[in-house]
Amino acid sequence: MRLIDRYLFRQLLGPTVFAIAALTAVALLGESLSSLDYIVNQRQSAIVFLKITFLTLPQLLNMVLPIAVFVAALVALNRLHTEQEIVVCFAGGMSRWRVISPAIHLASTVALLALLMNLWVQPVTYRALRQVLMDIRGDLAATLVREGEFTEPAPGLTVYAQSIDRRGDMHNLFIHQLKDNGGATTYMANTGHIAKRNGQAVLILQNGSTQGFSARGVLQYLTFNEYPFELSQLSNPDELIHYKFSDRYLHELFHPDLQQGWEKKNRKALLAEGHERIATPLYNIVAMCMALSAIIGGGFSRLGYIRRIVTMGALAVVVRVLGFAAQSASEGAVWVNVLQYAIPLTAMGLSLRSVFRQRVSRFIDIRRRPTRIAPVPA
Numbered sequence: 025m026r027l028i029d030r031y032l033f034r035q036l037l038g039p040t041v042f043a044i045a046a047l048t049a050v051a052l053l054g055e056s057l058s059s060l061d062y063i064v065n066q067r068q069s070a071i072v073f074l075k076i077t078f079l080t081l082p083q084l085l086n087m088v089l090p091i092a093v094f095v096a097a098l099v100a101l102n103r104l105h106t107e108q109e110i111v112v113c114f115a116g117g118m119s120r121w122r123v124i125s126p127a128i129h130l131a132s133t134v135a136l137l138a139l140l141m142n143l144w145v146q147p148v149t150y151r152a153l154r155q156v157l158m159d160i161r162g163d164l165a166a167t168l169v170r171e172g173e174f175t176e177p178a179p180g181l182t183v184y185a186q187s188i189d190r191r192g193d194m195h196n197l198f199i200h201q202l203k204d205n206g207g208a209t210t211y212m213a214n215t216g217h218i219a220k221r222n223g224q225a226v227l228i229l230q231n232g233s234t235q236g237f238s239a240r241g242v243l244q245y246l247t248f249n250e251y252p253f254e255l256s257q258l259s260n261p262d263e264l265i266h267y268k269f270s271d272r273y274l275h276e277l278f279h280p281d282l283q284q285g286w287e288k289k290n291r292k293a294l295l296a297e298g299h300e301r302i303a304t305p306l307y308n309i310v311a312m313c314m315a316l317s318a319i320i321g322g323g324f325s326r327l328g329y330i331r332r333i334v335t336m337g338a339l340a341v342v343v344r345v346l347g348f349a350a351q352s353a354s355e356g357a358v359w360v361n362v363l364q365y366a367i368p369l370t371a372m373g374l375s376l377r378s379v380f381r382q383r384v385s386r387f388i389d390i391r392r393r394p395t396r397i398a399p400v401p402a
Contacts, residue, residue: 028113033126035104039096040130047088048081055080072156079153082146083270089138090307093131094340097315098333101127105319105329120380124316131312138305143274150271158265169194185216193217197229199253209236211253218255227253269297277301296354299361306368307344313375314340321378343371 056077104110113123169175169185176182180202185194199211213232218225229251236244269277269290277298280287287294318336319329350363 028118029122029126032104032113032123033130036097036100036127036130039100040093040134043092043096043099044085044089047092048085051084051088052077052081055084075156076153079149079156082141082149086138086141086146086304089134090311090344093134093308094311094315094337097127097131097312098318098337101315101319102329102333110320120320124320124379127312127316128309131309135305135308138308139302142301142304147271147273151265151267154265154267154271169197191217197232199229207237209234211251213251216253221252225255227255229253269293272297274298274301292358293355295358296351296361296364299354299364300351303347303364303368306365306372307347310343310368310371310375311340313372313379314343317375317378321375321381339371343367 056073059073059076101110110123114120169177169183169188171185171188174182174184182198182200184198186196188194194216195214197211197213197216201209201211203209211229211232211234213229215231216227216229219228220226229248231249232251233245233247234251235246266286272294277294280291280294282288282291314336318332322329322332346367347364350360350367354360354364
């Protein structure tokens with residue numbers, strides 16, 4: 025880049041980075057609030073909470089990038105145009121394409137980063153997220169009991185614990201289990217903890233008793249020092265992770281295994297997700313083009329460009345909503361996937377057309393003839 029091009033690029037880069045950081049922080053805050061349930065109800069550690077929050081970062085970035093580019097471009101371009109720096113560029117003989125090329129280069133770079141995240145980073149992080157969520161569901165201590173509450177982790181099983189200490193030991197346990205034959209057994213114990221025996225998860229009850237009715241209706245009461253309560257009904261070691269649309273790589277979306285029933289049934293939805301991954305980064309360039317149209321696409325005004333900015337902001341929202349609608353409609357009809365590319369490309373073309381159609385204002389007429397001064401009579 026030449027000196028003036030680098031200057032314009034820097035003026036746009038700073039607000040763009042700041043807007044991306046600010047909007048990502050807000051999005052992460054909202055995501056973290058929804059993830060607090062894993063700490064409050066699932067009794068997971070802060071490390072698991074942070075891992076879940078940051079594994080959703082690629083998708084959050086793809087959502088905020090077009091907004092950040094649009095807002096930052098409006099702020100930077102409005103300042104440059106209001107202070108007449110862009111006017112000086114035009115007056116110096118720079119073409120419109122050279123003036124807007126730093127902005128287009130920046131938007132293209134952001135779009136390329138978004139494409140890389142869509143194609144590779146997002147599937148990697150979301151697959152890791154599914155594994156973390158699977159581990160949380162497999163945490164029997166969190167699934168089995170909640171401190172001070174009666175829970176039903178499985179049909180016919182009711183569990184209560186008065187307190188749970190930092191080591192995971194449960195105190196004053198109460199378990200009520202319904203049998204298949206209609207009977208019921210109640211277990212009470214002073215303490216209990218989850219352990220592994222013969223490769224199976226069991227709840228070790230200590231210093232308690234068990235009572236229940238026999239088939240003849242006779243009450244059976246037994247005390248014990250230690251009793252292993254089987255938890256096989258709560259765990260499924262053969263359970264596999266099912267990857268959703270957002271977890272799959274591009275080749276898995278475009279070429280699904282049609283021998284699998286789920287993939288054959290959702291073939292159109294997988295194809296729509298694949299096209300959406302490729303088309304979404306285009307909205308970063310669309311956002312920059314619409315910002316250029318709002319500021320440079322009209323005449324110079326010392327009073328600002330609030331009306332044009334508000335109008336273009338509303339149009340940007342409409343374009344993005346149309347993109348979401350096209351992505352949703354393409355799940356039912358394959359040909360609608362063309363609209364996922366046509367909408368951003370059309371918006372981009374119309375925005376650039378307004379930029380190049382506008383004539384450059386001339387504030388100084390260098391061809392003006394000098395004024396003749398009449399001679400003073402003697």
